[in-house]
Every structure is written in C-alpha cells, then in structure tokens.
C-alpha cells in the first residue's frame with residue numbers, strides 16, 4: 155500500500171504521530187483525524203453486559219491496541235464493529251460512513267477488514283487458494299453473472315498477481331501450493347494477515363496476531379505489523395502479550411467489564427492505577443511489568459492448531 159494508501163497530503167506515520175502528541179490520555183478522547191468512531195455501543199448476553207462503550211475513536215494511520223483482562227469484551231467489540239455480531243444499541247462509522255447493520259463482507263469491502271484464525275475448511279486448501287478466496291467478495295458483486303467472461307478471467311489474473319505479491323511480501327510465496335494446515339503457527343498468522351490485504355483495506359483489525367507464534371517469528375511479525383502502519387494503514391489489534399503491546403502500539407485502549415477505562419500512549423497505560431487494578435483484579439498480567447508475556451493469562455493461546463480445533 156503505497157503512497158496512495160497514505161493520508162491526504164502524503165504525510166507518513168511520523169506526521170500522524172506528531173498530530174497525536176497533544177491528545178490527552180483519557181477514555182473517549184477525540185482524535186485529530188479518526189478513521190473509526192463509535193458511540194453508545196452496547197451488547198449484552200442474557201444478564202451480562204459484555205460491551206458498553208460510551209465513545210471511542212481510532213486515529214487514522216496509527217497502531218492502536220485494544221487490551222484488557224479476560225472477558226473484558228475485546229472480541230465482542232471487534233465482532234460488533236466488523237459486522238459479525240449485532241449491537242443492542244449504539245452507532246459507529248468508518249471513514250465517516252455509518253456501519254450499523256452492515257454485514258461483515260460489506261464492512262470489509264468498505265475498507266475495514268479483520269483477520270480470522272484459519273478455520274478447518276481453510277486449512278485444507280492451499281495457501282494460494284486461501285488468498286484467492288479472500289478476494290472473492292471483491293469481485294463477486296461486480297462480476298458474478300456477467301456474460302463478459304473475459305473480464306472475469308482478467309480479474310482472476312489480477313487477483314493471482316496480487317496474491318503472489320502479498321505472499322512474497324510475507325515470505326510465503328514458496329509455500330503457495332502447500333496445504334495451509336501444514337504451516338507453522340507463525341506462518342498461519344502471516345497468511346491471515348496476507349489474506350486480509352487482498353481487499354486493499356485502509357484499516358486492518360488483527361485478532362491476537364502473536365497467539366501460538368514461535369518466539370523466533372515474533373520479531374518478523376512485529377515488522378510486518380509496523381510496515382502496515384508505515385504504508386499508511388490503520389491497525390487495531392487485540393493482543394495479550396504485554397511486550398508486544400508496549401513495544402509497537404502508538405496508542406492503547408483498555409477495556410474492563412465492557413467499558414473503556416483508559417486510553418493513552420504505552421507510558422500512560424503502564425502507570426495508570428485503574429488499569430493495574432483491573433488487571434490485578436482479574437489475576438491477569440500486570441501491564442506495568444512489560445515483562446513476561448501476558449500470554450500467560452488468557453489460557454487460550456495454545457498452538458494455532460489447538461485454537462483452530464476450538465472453532
């Protein structure tokens with residue numbers, strides 16, 4: 155995502171971060187140029203309020219982490235914003251467009267994509283077919299049913315070219331004919347990221363990008379995530395590993411019991427008493443430690459294969 159994916163005026167990540175310099179670290183704070191805005195978003199399951207977000211803005215061109223103890227509502231909020239679950243109340247917009255009620259595939263076509271852990275069906279397909287399938291929503295509406303078959307073929311060729319470019323970028327090109335299920339945990343994470351880029355998104359939402367990844371591959375994955383931001387994309391990610399969170403986030407949003415209890419830069423969050431209390435209360439990793447991976451806390455970070463089995 156080249157210069158055209160960059161913000162208007164061709165400013166890079168540095169300029170975006172400069173504009174964030176004056177933003178106060180407090181829940182619901184307005185951002186200079188939000189790509190995503192949510193207000194009054196609520197979701198309950200029976201008597202349990204899983205998400206109750208009064209106001210949240212995500213600044214364009216940043217890496218923003220969504221963190222919180224187990225059961226804080228991170229996945230539910232991800233699902234709601236991306237059209238994979240229905241809100242009880244609230245509204246949100248992406249690039250100024252209201253997204254309420256829009257199904258997931260349309261949200262993705264509007265430029266906001268989320269990664270998914272590879273389902274069983276996907277693990278039985280080749281790496282390249284996984285990539286091509288991820289592009290189908292893009293061509294489907296415009297080309298399905300078309301009698302102009304050559305245009306279809308043309309689009310397919312373009313998809314293969316794009317898939318191969320992305321596979322090269324993520325160093326998976328030599329694996330294109332391998333069955334996705336044969337990839338290591340880290341390679342699967344790379345494939346999940348590569349798949350999401352097939353629709354040319356302006357915002358990528360990563361669901362635990364480091365879960366099940368061999369430590370040797372963590373640096374490489376981190377490099378890919380910061381490269382997305384440096385190419386002008388906005389990244390929102392849910393993660394438990396505090397080293398990762400503190401290391402790459404420009405901004406951190408902390409959820410506890412469905413509510414945003416804190417927002418700020420890594421240093422603000424490290425020293426925030428409310429955040430520390432929320433984590434300690436949940437017997438989770440201390441966000442102030444920056445040390446031993448919070449991977450320990452969630453109990454769901456087994457191998458990629460293990461996670462898949464659970465889905």
Ligand SMILES: Nc1ncnc2c1ncn2[C@@H]1O[C@H](COP(=O)(O)OP(=O)(O)OP(=O)(O)O)[C@@H](O)[C@H]1O
Pocket residue numbers: 199202203204222223224225226227228229230231452
């Ligand atoms: N489909 C559902 N039915 C009933 N309860 C649900 C459902 N989905 C989530 N919940 C509950 O909503 C709360 C928030 O869950 P959610 O998975 O969003 O938290 P999380 O912050 O992503 O947790 P974790 O870090 O453990 O993945 C939890 O109490 C969970 O049990």
